[in-house]
Amino acid sequence: MTRGRFITLEGGEGAGKSTLLSGLESWLRAQGVEPLRTREPGGTALGEALRALLLDPAQAGLSAESELLLMFAARAELVRKLIVPALAAGRWVLSDRYTDASYAYQGGGRGQPVARIRALEQWAALDLKPDRTLLLDLPVAAARARAAGRGHPDRIERENDDFFERVLSVYRARAAAEPQRFSLLDASASPDVVLAAAQAAVQPLLGARA
Numbered sequence: 001m002t003r004g005r006f007i008t009l010e011g012g013e014g015a016g017k018s019t020l021l022s023g024l025e026s027w028l029r030a031q032g033v034e035p036l037r038t039r040e041p042g043g044t045a046l047g048e049a050l051r052a053l054l055l056d057p058a059q060a061g062l063s064a065e066s067e068l069l070l071m072f073a074a075r076a077e078l079v080r081k082l083i084v085p086a087l088a089a090g091r092w093v094l095s096d097r098y099t100d101a102s103y104a105y106q107g108g109g110r111g112q113p114v115a116r117i118r119a120l121e122q123w124a125a126l127d128l129k130p131d132r133t134l135l136l137d138l139p140v141a142a143a144r145a146r147a148a149g150r151g152h153p154d155r156i157e158r159e160n161d162d163f164f165e166r167v168l169s170v171y172r173a174r175a176a177a178e179p180q181r182f183s184l185l186d187a188s189a190s191p192d193v194v195l196a197a198a199q200a201a202v203q204p205l206l207g208a209r210a
Contacts (some may be wrong), residue, residue, distance in 0.1 A: 011136030014146030041074035108170030
């Protein structure tokens, strides 16, 4: 059986990941692909419980080390319980964030060492890499303006602009370092334009199916 494809969406708060994910899911179904959609942190019972904890503003004092370990605890469960079995069964997986988010948020944002994140990626996430990563690129000011209209900010959304500038910088650096995996999408464009760009980035994977 042909292995499924693993596609991840990355970007800061307010970049439009949820909108793009829904559009991409519908488009793939029209191409005859029934993807498994998930998110990080989350996707499993444990992952969703950890998500609630990680985003709870009451946990404002959570240490950077604890945040990193909790993220990878959720990811370890997701990889083993959902992603790996789905790929082995030939299904495509669409994930709202994945390991690149830890390099950006816990690495760039929190200052955790890259080597520490890499070690966790190899162990907890089985060193599983996406086939394609779509990075929604949007300046911090624009992203924060969008996110401000979504209600009460969670623990991460309450961080300052400098935090999100560091996050964005790491995302852009990772995209530049791995152009064969990343597709950089201009998230300031209309949702239809962004979706068309995402479709163009994913289309070659459809052609590679057996």
